[in-house]
Amino acid sequence: MITIFSCCVKVVEAKAVLKEMVESAFQPNIYVLISLIQCYGKADRTDDVVTTFDRIIELGITPDERTTCGCLLNMMTQTPREELGLMETF
Structure with missing residues (x-):
């Protein structure tokens, strides 16, 4: 469901x-979480x-x-x- 909502940029529904x-x-x-990142990016x-990327790290998930x-x-x-400066942590 999150992926479907993310593809349609339905942020509220995905959250x-x-x-x-x-x-x-x-x-x-x-x-x-990657689906959410895509949704947020499109929005x-x-x-x-x-x-959301920080959450990936906090959860101990190794990014693919x-x-x-x-x-x-x-x-x-x-x-x-x-806004690119906000993404320096990547």
């Missing part, structure tokens, strides 16, 4: 599903992209090189120049 998932004791995996929510790097590079190409 609601994630919240329900976590409240049901299911921890998101790398693919769920020009750079702060949320960074927060191909999927994660590809997603982050794609998001960086869509990020306004003045």
Whole structure:
């Protein structure tokens, strides 16, 4: 569901599903979080992209090189120049 909402840039709906998932004791995996990063990127929510990437690290999830790097590079190409500094941690 998160991936579907993310593809349609339905941020509120994707976040609601994630919240329900976590409240049901299911921890998101790398693919769920990458879907959210893509959603946030398409919605020009750079702060949320960074927060979600930080969450990946905090959860102890090892970012998948191909999927994660590809997603982050794609998001960086869509990020306004003045917000690129927010993505320095990548």
